[in-house]
Amino acid sequence: MGNIVVFGASGQLGHCLKKVAEEKGVADIHFLPEDEANILNVEAIKTVFEKHKPTYAINCAAYTAVDKAEDDVDLARSINKTGAENLAVACKEAGSVLVHVSTDFVFKGDNPNPRVEDDIAEPISIYGLTKLEGEQDIIRILDEHFILRTSWLYSEFGNNFVKTMLKLGAERDLLKIIADQVGTPTYGIDLAACILDIITSGKTNYGLYHYSNEGVTSWYDFAKGIFDLSATEVRVLPIRTSEYPTRATRPTYSVMDKSKIKLTFDIEIPYWRDSLAICIERLK
Template sequence: MQNVIVFGASGQLGNCLKKVAGERGIDYVHFLPEDEANILREDLLDIVFEKYKPTFAINCAAYTAVDKAEDDVDLARAINKTGAVNLAKQCKTYSTTLVQISTDFIFKGDAALPRTEEDPAEPISIYGLTKLEGEQAIAEIIDEYYTIRTSWLYSEYGNNFVKNMLKLGVERDELKIIADQVGTPTYAIDLAGAILDIIASGKNAYGIYHYSNEGVTSWYDFAKGIFDISGTDVKVFPIRTSEFPTRAQRPAYSVMDKAKIKATFGIEIPYWRDSLEQCLAVLASPK
């Protein structure tokens, strides 16, 4: 009998896992409140793991404020690395498989080929570095883990690019969006489904995997897609990264190769624009 616990359950991916698990009638996934399951509190983790004795632990907790992390290094490292270490130690004690969520930001982004799991990691931001440190620390502590790198995550939950564009598209007559950063949007509902598929597979194919939706786009084209599908009347102009400087550097090209996760688990991955249409339909539906 599976018994799964989710950390960071109130975040975007945590909410998507809750929705998909509910739709599938899955009752063995437990979504833990942060005051009960703070990944920086080893005393609380002791209690949680002893209570649930989980077969899987999914870590959705992360410090994701990319620009703020450049100045908030200690907290970013505490959450993204130390928190992962704390979970890995508990997983080792209880023979629990850890599902760690990571990011395309562990890559430098200077190569115009989809990144595989074996490609060298060269983060160019504190956020990317601390997420990589979390990945590496887990691999040193346990063998039974799945690290899933994803990119450009959005959904009907939380704060994300899609919801921000919909808001700005109504408030403004025109927007300037970066066109020289290329990657793949990921509907967090799709990622949640893939995670639950991996857990249900019964396979022990541990290691690092890449998951995003299919296809390649820029932030400019992503924004255009949002406005075209939603029928939002706003002018959108492409700009270069140099015209919109940020505190942290972003990978210019962060498309990830998903061949490994598809071949190993038989997961079918939707095209990014098809998933965007689904998300926008949910956001437009009466609450």
């Protein structure tokens, strides 16, 4: 399997990878601090590759502040596009495989059918656009890549919707949650396990894949599930997107078809509510 290096290791998915790697006994994996492995610093990246000689590089680094990105275009693009490009170049020079995490936000979200990997990507936000640009640069530069698009990521680490809802549910009597945006939550631990399963499989079926938990839900029903499973007593009202305007436009429907990744790597994907129950139990 060889050495694995993780960029963006201090983020939510980086923490999930560290936990799963420990559970799976994956020894030769290096979680790099940002001051040593900044994906915008080409020389630092070269030093990392010379030191660790990775067979696989996992990129968890991303600019994910969706609304802020609308006004912070240059920084979002530098991290999501240029950073991905830098890693693809380094992997090509070193003969390494790049595992890169992308997003359902590359889709416009106006088609009520699960998106497959070769559907046309039409992002409607700067975040989605810069993530798509990163994908395109990787595909252009490096054949040996796995790009995993995911959605609605949460875990017991970092800042995410589940932890925000638990905090607000404990503080307030009433919450209004958007009910007309539909997608699928993804437990970061499940995504991390999928990434490591792909690597340890040794398969070379490189390309673009979709991964989220199974099932379909709205943000409203996701919130209801969080409160039900955590026994949080709070009144939740469904609202339309138009009642809660945001700087960035979100896809209305961003459910992704996972058939390709399941068939290629023989992966079983948990149902979103089952994984949510595990996460909430761990948060307790």
